[in-house]
Amino acid sequence: MAKEIRTEAVAEPSLDFAEDMLTFHFRWNVEKYRKAFLSGSEIDARGFDAYYPSSSRSVQELPVTTVLINRRIALMGVPGEPFVDFQIGDHVVFSASC
Numbered sequence: 001m002a003k004e005i006r007t008e009a010v011a012e013p014s015l016d017f018a019e020d021m022l023t024f025h026f027r028w029n030v031e032k033y034r035k036a037f038l039s040g041s042e043i044d045a046r047g048f049d050a051y052y053p054s055s056s057r058s059v060q061e062l063p064v065t066t067v068l069i070n071r072r073i074a075l076m077g078v079p080g081e082p083f084v085d086f087q088i089g090d091h092v093v094f095s096a097s098c
Helices: 030-039 045-051 081-088
Strands: 015-025 059-069 073-077
Antiparallel strands (some): 015 059
């Protein structure tokens, strides 16, 4: 199979990049999570708030990065937490848009 792969030069090579901020809601009740975390951890409330500064809000602003190579290959980078449901469910995340 690998011997059949051929590379070809692109007449107008390009590399495009975009970064956008998207709003995501937490999957869990933030205060319940905080209490449960602190009850089973050596981290105190100040340490938790320093490590999870956005936990006081009900939403997160997260970066979504897209790279487009030669207008044919797209790569997307996002923080993983908002998509955990897709990893453990029977979902195919981006097949509908491809």
